[in-house]
Amino acid sequence: MKLQTARRLAITTACATFGLLLIGGLVHNTRSSLACPDWPLCFGSAFPKMVGGVFYEHSHRLAATTVGLLTVALAVLLGLRGRRMLWLGLGAVGLVVFQGVLGGLTVIYRLPTMVSTSHLAVSLIFFCLLLYIAFQLREPDAAPLAVSPSLRRLIAIAAGAVFLQSLVGALMRHLGAGLACIDFPMCRGALWPTGVHPSVQLHAAHRLFAVVAGALVCGVAVKAWRAAEGRRALRALAVALPVVVLFQIALGVASILTFLAVVPVTAHLGGAALLLGDLVVLFLATRSAATVTVTAPQRALPDSLPEREFHA
Numbered sequence: 001m002k003l004q005t006a007r008r009l010a011i012t013t014a015c016a017t018f019g020l021l022l023i024g025g026l027v028h029n030t031r032s033s034l035a036c037p038d039w040p041l042c043f044g045s046a047f048p049k050m051v052g053g054v055f056y057e058h059s060h061r062l063a064a065t066t067v068g069l070l071t072v073a074l075a076v077l078l079g080l081r082g083r084r085m086l087w088l089g090l091g092a093v094g095l096v097v098f099q100g101v102l103g104g105l106t107v108i109y110r111l112p113t114m115v116s117t118s119h120l121a122v123s124l125i126f127f128c129l130l131l132y133i134a135f136q137l138r139e140p141d142a143a144p145l146a147v148s149p150s151l152r153r154l155i156a157i158a159a160g161a162v163f164l165q166s167l168v169g170a171l172m173r174h175l176g177a178g179l180a181c182i183d184f185p186m187c188r189g190a191l192w193p194t195g196v197h198p199s200v201q202l203h204a205a206h207r208l209f210a211v212v213a214g215a216l217v218c219g220v221a222v223k224a225w226r227a228a229e230g231r232r233a234l235r236a237l238a239v240a241l242p243v244v245v246l247f248q249i250a251l252g253v254a255s256i257l258t259f260l261a262v263v264p265v266t267a268h269l270g271g272a273a274l275l276l277g278d279l280v281v282l283f284l285a286t287r288s289a290a291t292v293t294v295t296a297p298q299r300a301l302p303d304s305l306p307e308r309e310f311h312a
């Protein structure tokens, strides 16, 4: 019963964090980041007039407070499940507080690039931590699917690539390089422009690395689909990967062609979180099939019999 409640709360907090991420994206996209000049209050009040940019900025703060309270409640429930789970809960509370402080620093120091980029990075890490906690609370009979170690490695690499791509995207955005090239598919007439400002190359790197990340994600999708025969939920996660990655690339292109319109740019952030979340869940829902090493008995067999490996 308690397990159910804790698991439901972990999933609710992860969903609320996804919503919070989108609101955070809206804060920047509507140019409301400095609508409240102070922090933690806004114009000295916890309930300022919700007009103009204050609506977005303060809604983000209120939503963040809600997620913070959900995380504290989750930590309390985790604390009832032993030391290890308590540490996980405390880790989540620590991370959400750190994220709030980063948010405050973005305001106080007037949007320093590295702080804004870290704020995005921590939001994704926090989202993944909540997914991990929800998985730790799964039903005991929901065993992860045994797959080849190479597939698990590929999932981890693809997740790392999507995270890295997101960091490059956030850095580009906070350096104001989102429109450093407005031609497509070329960037200032070349795939890799030279003799230009480094921010233009950062923009080009984000485009080129999308191909690498996209290929890795599609590779995972094909292998995971094959490995997950008879497991409908895992197959759904595998099918979603190429669909989301194609949408994500299309939204990136649309962001440029619409000169950073609010809808495609905000959805582009949501797409990155969904893609990363899908890969993290796939990783957690699988385990490496045990590799057993069989060593030949010394006397009974010929000297040169090789060691053999097989997957259980």
Ligand code: HEM
Binding pocket: 017, 020, 021, 022, 023, 024, 025, 027, 028, 033, 034, 039, 060, 061, 064, 067, 068, 096, 099, 100, 101, 102, 103, 104, 106, 107, 111, 116, 117, 119, 120, 123, 126, 170, 173, 174
């Ligand atoms: C769990 C807590 C929080 C999460 C998950 C979160 C998430 C986000 C995300 C994903 C963005 C968009 C980042 C980007 O576009 O690169 C954002 C932007 C922002 N957040 Fe938060 N946030 C949280 C708490 C806070 C708090 C407490 C504040 C307090 C002031 C805050 C202030 C801001 C500001 C000012 C921006 C715009 C930054 C910019 O334009 O550079 N955030 N947030």
Ligand code: HEM
Binding pocket: 025, 120, 162, 165, 166, 167, 168, 169, 170, 171, 172, 173, 174, 177, 178, 179, 206, 207, 210, 213, 214, 245, 248, 249, 250, 251, 252, 253, 255, 256, 260, 265, 268, 269, 271, 272, 275
């Ligand atoms: C796997 C593929 C991709 C992923 C995971 C990804 C992820 C991201 C992320 C997380 C951001 C930062 C958003 C934020 O800070 O709120 C971003 C920014 C951006 N991305 Fe991508 N991206 C991908 C592909 C592309 C492609 C193919 C293009 C264009 C051809 C593109 C164009 C952009 C632009 C223009 C921005 C900056 C938006 C701004 O300045 O506000 N992205 N990307």
